[in-house]
Every structure is written in structure tokens, then in C-alpha cells.
Amino acid sequence: MPITLYTSTMSPPARAVQLLIKELELKVKVKLVDARAGETRTEEFLRMNPQHTIPTIDDNGFYLWESRAILAYLVETYRQGHDLYPTIPKERALINRVLHHDSSAFYPQIIGTLYPIFRGEAKVITPEMKATVEKALATLELLLIRNDWFAGEKITIADMALLPTIATLAHSGFDLTKFPRLLAWYDNCKELKGYPEEQAIAVQAGQFVRSMLTEGL
Ligand SMILES: N[C@@H](CCC(=O)N[C@@H](CS)C(=O)NCC(=O)O)C(=O)O
Missing domain, CATH: 3.40.30.10 (Glutaredoxin)
Structure with a gap:
């Protein structure tokens, strides 16, 4: 089954x-x-x-x-042993590190900002909310200082975990051009088979966020 x-x-x-x-x-x-x-x-x-x-x-x-x-x-x-989540302990540890960062810091920071908008409880993105998002993105920008992908030189499940959140931010109007490494990473994600569909959903999510705001970003 x-x-x-x-x-x-x-x-x-x-x-x-x-x-x-x-x-x-x-x-x-x-x-x-x-x-x-x-x-x-x-x-x-x-x-x-x-x-x-x-x-x-x-x-x-x-x-x-x-x-x-x-x-x-x-x-x-x-797909045991696949490069997306290799079995080599050190390679896997680098992926797990990013997944843990996403789960404990990045995603909660972003969703804490976007949820009130999704639920209609906030109608503007305040300077504080914007600063929280930008600080979270700045951390990701630094994580890319040595590598094109979040856990090294190959795409892994760590990149997949992060992409939908970042695509949603991009289409909601957050300016990624301040984060050139992150922007280049985002562009590289086009190699994923599911990227076109993911983009289409991110566009819808972004339109929804913008429709809930009384002031643009
Ligand atoms: N840490 C969880 C978060 C999942 C999550 O929060 N899902 C939300 C939608 S984005 C949900 O299912 N909410 C419905 C509910 O809590 O009843 C994960 O990564 O899977």
C-alpha cells in the first residue's frame, strides 16, 4: 500500500x-x-x-x-544513502544541525510573524515584526558563508525544509535582495523537480498575506 x-x-x-x-x-x-x-x-x-x-x-x-x-x-x-540525507555521520550531522535550527529558531520566528496575519489578527507588519524576519534571514545568510547549500556543497533535506518558508516570505513582499547568498541559494533551488509547483503555491500564499495587510511592506 x-x-x-x-x-x-x-x-x-x-x-x-x-x-x-x-x-x-x-x-x-x-x-x-x-x-x-x-x-x-x-x-x-x-x-x-x-x-x-x-x-x-x-x-x-x-x-x-x-x-x-x-x-x-x-x-x-x-532511498537509504541518498545524497539528500547521507548515512555518513558528519554529513548527516550538518544536515541535522540546520533542521534543528529551522525547527527551533527560524520557522518559529517567521511563523510567529505571519500567523497573526493569516488569522486576520494583524493588518500591518510593524517595524518590530519586519526586524524579527530580517534578523532570522540574516542568520541564514551567514549560514551560507562557506557553502552554496545549507549543509554543504549539495542540496539536502535541510534546503527542502527551508525553501517553502523563504518562498512564502519572498512572495509576501519581504526583500531578499539584502541577502545575496540567500537569494542565490533560492535561485539554485530551481533544480528541484517540485520547484514550479512550490513556486505556484508560494505565489498564492504571498498574495494571501498581502491581501490581509492594509499597508504594504
Ligand atoms: N513542527 C511541525 C509544525 C506543523 C504545523 O504547525 N502545522 C500546522 C499547519 S502549518 C497545523 O497542522 N495546524 C493545525 C493544527 O494544529 O490543528 C512540523 O514541522 O510538521
């Missing part, structure tokens, strides 16, 4: 998993879940994932959530 992926179109973590699925050409059954309509809080969903988040996968009764854990699991299980 193919893996089932519970996902939603706009969610950056879910889009990261979609990017990997496309890249590895994995056979996956996609189920769209509407969290706003309570579909992540049904008893059936909570039995699978008590943290009620998407993305979630069901690999023949093995349930996994947390996008970065899913990325690692899919490579490990279906």
Missing part, C-alpha cells in the same frame, strides 16, 4: 514534504486536510497524531508527524 500523506496546500512544513516526495518520485496517496474546519481534531486524526498537525504520514500503520522527521524517515526508508 502506498504511504498516505495528510497535508494542506499552503502549509510550509507540508510543502517541504511534498518537495521531497516529488524529488524521490515516491508513490504517495495525498489527503488534503482542512485544519480550520476541524479536520485535524477528529477522533480518527487524533488517534493517528495527537498533536493534530499536518503534515502527517501513515506508512501502512506507522504514523509520523513533524515535517523534518518525515523528511529524514522517507529518505532513510525509501
Whole structure:
């Protein structure tokens, strides 16, 4: 039986998993879940994932959530040794370092800014919000000081984890030209098979963010 992926179109973590699925050409059954309509809080969903988040996968009764854990699991299980998540400990450690930075710092900083806008609770991006985003982007810019990709000289799941968040920011009107290494990295991501679809979603997400603002950035 193919893996089932519970996902939603706009969610950056879910889009990261979609990017990997496309890249590895994995056979996956996609189920769209509407969290706003309570579909992540049904008893059936909570039995699978008590943290009620998407993305979630069901690999023949093995349930996994947390996008970065899913990325690692899919490579490990279906393409072991692939350059996207190599088995060499030091190479893998560099990837894990970026995934942990994303999970504990970058993504929470960005989503903490964008969520109030998505929910209609904020109508302007204040100078403080902009400064938080720019500080988070500046850290990423520095992480690229020696390499073209976030974990070395090859694209890995670390880049896939970051791309949807950065693409959403870019299409929401945040100026990436202040971060030339990051901008070059963003351009290099075009090599991903799922990039065109990811861009199309980022455009929609960006339009949505801009439509919720009373003042442009
Ligand atoms: N750290 C999680 C974050 C997942 C997450 O926050 N998903 C949101 C959508 S972007 C969600 O499922 N929200 C619905 C809910 O919490 O019920 C991951 O990387 O998978």
C-alpha cells in the first residue's frame, strides 16, 4: 500500500514534504486536510497524531508527524544513502544541525510573524515584526558563508525544509535582495523537480498575506 500523506496546500512544513516526495518520485496517496474546519481534531486524526498537525504520514500503520522527521524517515526508508540525507555521520550531522535550527529558531520566528496575519489578527507588519524576519534571514545568510547549500556543497533535506518558508516570505513582499547568498541559494533551488509547483503555491500564499495587510511592506 502506498504511504498516505495528510497535508494542506499552503502549509510550509507540508510543502517541504511534498518537495521531497516529488524529488524521490515516491508513490504517495495525498489527503488534503482542512485544519480550520476541524479536520485535524477528529477522533480518527487524533488517534493517528495527537498533536493534530499536518503534515502527517501513515506508512501502512506507522504514523509520523513533524515535517523534518518525515523528511529524514522517507529518505532513510525509501532511498537509504541518498545524497539528500547521507548515512555518513558528519554529513548527516550538518544536515541535522540546520533542521534543528529551522525547527527551533527560524520557522518559529517567521511563523510567529505571519500567523497573526493569516488569522486576520494583524493588518500591518510593524517595524518590530519586519526586524524579527530580517534578523532570522540574516542568520541564514551567514549560514551560507562557506557553502552554496545549507549543509554543504549539495542540496539536502535541510534546503527542502527551508525553501517553502523563504518562498512564502519572498512572495509576501519581504526583500531578499539584502541577502545575496540567500537569494542565490533560492535561485539554485530551481533544480528541484517540485520547484514550479512550490513556486505556484508560494505565489498564492504571498498574495494571501498581502491581501490581509492594509499597508504594504
Ligand atoms: N513542527 C511541525 C509544525 C506543523 C504545523 O504547525 N502545522 C500546522 C499547519 S502549518 C497545523 O497542522 N495546524 C493545525 C493544527 O494544529 O490543528 C512540523 O514541522 O510538521
